[in-house]
Amino acid sequence: MVTSKPHAILLASPGMGHIIPMVELGKRLLTHHAFHVTIFVVTTDSATTNSQILEQTSNLSSLNIVNVPPIDLSDKLPPNPPLAARIGLTIVESIPFLRSSITSIKDLSPPSALIVDMFGLPAIPMASELGMLTYVYFATSAWFSAVTVYFSAVDEKIMETHAESREPLLIPGCEPVRFEDTLEPFLSPGGELYEGYLQAAKDIVAADGILMNTWQDLEPSATKALRDNGILGRFTKGETYEIGPLVRTIEAKPEGGEKDAILRWLDRQPPESVIYVSFGSGGTMSENQMREIALGLELSQQRFVWVVRPPCEGDASGTFFNVSSGIDGTLSYLPEGFLGRTEGVGIVVPMWASQAQILEHPATGMFVTHCGWNSVLESVVNGVPMVAWPLYAEQKMNAFMLSEELGVAVRVKEEAGGVVGREQIAELMRRVMVDEEGVGMRSKVKELKLSGEKALCMFGSSHHSLCEIREACEVHLQSSDTKLSPACYSRVNTTVFSNVVSY
Incomplete structure (x- = not known):
């Protein structure tokens, strides 16, 4: 029987800094916004701490967590590869498993949306062809999100001036980025990291929406600039949503249980x-x-x-x-x-x-x-x-x-x-x-x-953002054709995404 709930597929990239935000977002969608949620967790090892974090969600029976089998990259990467290269290629190599798994659950609960972080971008073409909405989740500040959105359309000469003269990078509607605080790709305009990040930025702004783990009162200028079509909003295909603060929740110990x-x-x-x-x-x-x-x-x-x-x-x-x-x-x-x-x-x-x-x-x-x-x-x-x-x-x-x-x-x-x-x-x-x-x-x-507490409560700004996302998924669920399209993962450019830096 097909469920009437919107079904969100979340793809968590390797590293606890990526896994934790996705798990917490999944919990929020499930418990406060009546989503059916499946989280695909991509890992590079079987670290016990990763398991501890995931086991904390085991009491949520409707939160399906699927561990993607570890990928052997030993013959695909040079010795001591950059952090971004290892994450990016791991995601690309996981897409066949992801496609197969989504196909297997489509009859029971057709997925409405795929939510990825910056490293999950290679999965977006697949999701689009499977008839899903696509969202990119920035588990970081609206300011960093604004820099990325602006970078997708900025003239390379501006970036060259920033790198050569060490002047602050001016971001419309936001605090400038001082050279001493700038991002590594910006130090070498036209270089490999720069081009990889630029392609990632262009893919991000082409998604159906951008989610950010922040709230309006924490970053009023950046969140306003991203929503304003006269400032940064004009660069994005979809809306930007402040949905934070989403942080690790503490599991209650049984009464009488021993403390750490x-x-x-x-x-x-x-x-x-x-x-x-x-x-x-x-x-x-x-x-x-x-x-x-x-x-x-x-x-x-x-x-x-x-x-x-x-x-x-x-x-x-x-x-x-x-x-x-x-x-x-x-x-x-x-x-x-x-x-x-x-x-x-x-x-x-x-x-x-x-x-x-x-x-x-x-x-x-x-x-x-x-x-x-x-x-x-x-x-x-x-x-x-x-x-x-x-x-x-x-x-x-x-x-x-x-x-x-x-x-x-x-x-x-x-x-x-x-x-x-x-x-x-x-x-x-x-x-x-x-x-x-x-x-x-x-x-x-x-x-x-x-x-932050006010933003997440009923009628708060972040709660409202998640309600908007649910509404978009419901409309999509009612109108979309769930027939699957041919495989597309082979078209993903591994070189582009392997050079996206870690955030």
Whole structure:
């Protein structure tokens, strides 16, 4: 029997920064907007942490999660390929499985729409030929979305001027992008990364709609510019929708269930007294930088929870694909005596911790973050100010927004040699945790927390956006012909998409 509910197919690209937003969007569509949802999860390994995240959704019986079989790329890529190349080719090679799976469920529940992130763009031609609406989900800021939309139509001479003169890149209706915060593809107009990102941008604006994990009160200028047909809206085929903040939800423990050791320790600390330090599921530091962070924490004389990963020289995204890689149970790379000197004051956690639970805890007073958008939103929705320490991709733009526009963070300054010293680290921590400056940041971020709650509630702006998407899917479901078209995945240009950078 064919269901009358709209059926959304979500394609989650490799990496927890891509999987988590898709899972949370799926939950929202299912529980608040009466969608039938199937999530295809593309992975490059069988990391246990990936499984833990997905298992948290198992109590939602109508949320179908399909793990795409891992793809062997060993004979298709050179040694140590760029991050974007590995993700892009993994998606392309997964399309035959995706097509076959969608075909098998069409009689029971014809899919109304395919929702992909920036790396899922190779699946859009297939979805269009299968009679589905296509949406691109930016699990990042409206500002970054605006840059991408503008880039799809900008004159290359403007980009050359930006790269050569190091002048800010002017984005209509939005904050300019300073050269020091610019995106890597923009540094080499006409180069491989540039051309790959340009093609991706053109494919994004040709979709039936663009979803963004943000809300109007957080980014009023960028969201307005994207919706305004006289500014950036004229570059997009479909509408843009602010649907955030969508962040990881915490599964309730059974009454009497045992708490995690970290949470038990946090229970014993005063309110807003603990610094949480984590650089995302993929972020890594050099051994020298790890040493300075440790000594900076000690010098700050503040309580802390620090999630550490083994040092990785020269690659800030060293554990992007497998958050468990390199774990050996030892912390020998930390300064001698550090663990003993900070016993009782802080906790060092190897590899992974439940970030959502830590940030929600009343004892957490600050977050030292790499400024990945998922982490930014999790901090904001819990009213926690930040030290912004961007590592790669669009994170420098996020850090600028947090520190300069919103006033909810202080930003790390680069130092000679590329290693941020312990003195600066300690100073920034104390500015947020002890000084009057931190009081103002805490007040501002709690205001944003309330505005985010309002956006998602009934009649809120983000709730309304998702209602608009449901309405479009219902209309499409009633009018579309569900007959399948011939296979099209072989036409996807793997070279174009393999050079789209990671965001």
